[in-house]
Amino acid sequence: MELKEIGEFGLIYRLTQDLPSAREVIQGVGDDAAVLAVGDKWFLFTTDVLVEKVHFRWDLASPADVGFKTLAVNVSDIAAMGGRPTYALVTLGLPLDFPVEKVEEFYAGLKEAAEEYEVILVGGDITRSDIFFAGVALLGEVEPGKAKFRKGARPGDILCVTGPLGGAAAGLVLLESKEELLPETMAHFLRRKYRRPDARLEAGRILGDFEEVHALIDISDGLAGDAHHLARASGVEVNLYRAALPIYPPAQELGRRLGIDPARWALFGGEDYELLFTVEPSAVGKVAKALEGVGLNLFPLGFVEEGEGVKLVLPDGREEELECGGYDHFRGSFYEPTP
C-alpha cells in the first residue's frame, strides 16, 4: 500500500489506534500536544520537524527564519492547548557540505524565538543527513484542568479565530514570484507572515482561562483542514461563513491583482498559526474583550451544529461541503477526508 492512498492522517490512525495508554495520560496522540499528569502538575509535550524542500526552500527563507519558525510552530502547539512552553531539545540533520556559518545563523533565529517565547534550550542531537531537517521537542505546562482540546466543541458554540488568515500563503506566493506584485510595505507584511509566524501564546492562555471556551486548535494545516480536525475530534458539524472569513487587506489586494479568491489561501493555505476555538455564544463578548487586552481581535467564523463534517455557507445562503483540504504530506492538497 502506498502512503498517498491513505494520506498522513490515515497513516497516523493506522499506527496509533492500538497504543497502550495510562491513567496519567490526559491526552495522547490526536491533539496539538500530549497532556500528562505528573504529580500535581500537567505537562504538555509536542514535537514538529521542518524538512528542506518539503516545509521550506532555502531560496525563499533565510537560515535564521527557518530557525525561528522551527521553534515557533512548536510553541504554537503549546499555545493551542492553553499552556506555556518551558524546555526544548533541538535535532538537526545536516548535509556534509552544509556551511557552519549557515548552522550558526539557523541557531541565531532559533535563539531569537527561544527568547521571545521564554523557552530554554537544554539539549538535542546533531547528525549527518543527505537533506537538511530541523526538529524541536518541546515541553510545556498548563494549570491542571485548564488544558483545551480539539474534542470539546458543542452544538451551539460559535467558531472563532484570533486573527486574519491567508497571510502566510499570500506571502509564499509573493516569495515564489519574481515580479513586484504589491507595493513593498504590503509585500513585506505578507512575506513576514510566512517567514516569522507568531505563536499566539498569550491568546492561548487567555482562552484556557475561560470555561466557556470548549475546543481549541492552532491553524497550521489551513482553516478547512483544522476545522475538520476539530469537527471530527468533537463529533460535531462546523459551519463556516464565507463572508465572515477575516483576510488581511494586503492579501485581499494581492488576490484582486492576481484574479485569485484569497479565501482559498485562508481555507487551504495553512501556516497562519492563529488559534481556532469554539465558545458559548453568551461568552463571546467577554472573551473578545480579554483578547483585546493583548492586542488581538476575536473573529466569529460560524457555528457548531450536531452532525459531522465542515460546511461552507456562501453569501447567497447556499451551503457546500468543504473538503478537508489543507496540506497533506503524502497526498498534496484537496484530498478527500479520511473516514
Add this chain to the structure above:
Amino acid sequence: MELKEIGEFGLIYRLTQDLPSAREVIQGVGDDAAVLAVGDKWFLFTTDVLVEKVHFRWDLASPADVGFKTLAVNVSDIAAMGGRPTYALVTLGLPLDFPVEKVEEFYAGLKEAAEEYEVILVGGDITRSDIFFAGVALLGEVEPGKAKFRKGARPGDILCVTGPLGGAAAGLVLLESKEELLPETMAHFLRRKYRRPDARLEAGRILGDFEEVHALIDISDGLAGDAHHLARASGVEVNLYRAALPIYPPAQELGRRLGIDPARWALFGGEDYELLFTVEPSAVGKVAKALEGVGLNLFPLGFVEEGEGVKLVLPDGREEELECGGYDHFRGSFYEPTP
C-alpha cells in the same frame, strides 16, 4: 567553514556555549539527557534520531529492528542518567514511495521496545522527506539528587563497564560480509547485538543508588570516544588497560579469523550501549554484587587520575595516548580530539 573541520562535537560547542539557562536546569546541554527540576521532581529529557544510510542500511536491518533501536538508544540515554523513561514522541520522515507495510513494521518494533522499557508513546510528527529518518524525544524521571552525570569522575576512581564491548561492531562486520565468517550461533549472537541493543535501565538505576558511583555515561560512540567525553567533562585523565577490555568470545573468534584486533571494535566501534562508570575503589565489590542481582557483571577497565585525556596501557606496561576516535558524523573515525 566546513563541518568536517570542526566535527560534530566542535559544532555543538559553538552553537550551545552561550545558551541561557535557569535555576531549574540541573543539567543542560552536554550530558546523555537534560535534567530539569520541576516542582519536587527531577525530569530527564533526551532525543536521538536515526537517519537512513548514516545510522543504518535497509539491507542490513529490518524495519522492526530500526524501530526497536530508535527507542532503545534513547532509553539508553535515560539509563545513563540513572533514571527511568516515561513518555515518548516519535518523529518520522518518510519518502513518498515508502510502503505503508514497512512503516507498520517499523512501528511494531518501536512498540516492542516501548513495552520492554515501559515507555508510553503519546504523540509525534510524520512528514514527507527524501530520505527516511526516525527520531524519538523521550521523557524520564530520576529521584531528586540521584542523577548521575559525565562530569563527576574523581582521581582515584575505578573505571568500569557493565558488559563486554565490541559486539555491535563485530555484528555489523558480519552483516556487511557476504561470507559465512562464523558458526551460525555465534554469528546470530553478534548480529543481534547490532540490531537489538539492550538499554541498561536496571543497571542505571542500581548505579544511581550508589553515592560512590561518581560518573556515568552510556557507550554509544565507542569506549574511546565516550571515555574522552567522561574525562573532558570531569577534568580528569582516564587510563584504560588493554588487557582488561572485556570482549565477547564470538567477537574474539571473529577477530582471530579476520586477523583484526577485536579491541578496535571495543574502542572505536560504538553502539554497545553498556554503561561506563567510575566508582570509589572501596565500593567496587558491593556495586558488582548489586549488578549481579540483575544478571550483569562489573568489568573494571582502568583508573581515573589527575590530568586530561585518555591513555591506553598496553600489556607490556607501555602507555599510549588514545585518540578520541569513535564515530563523528562529519569527520568519520579517528579524528583528533576537539580542544
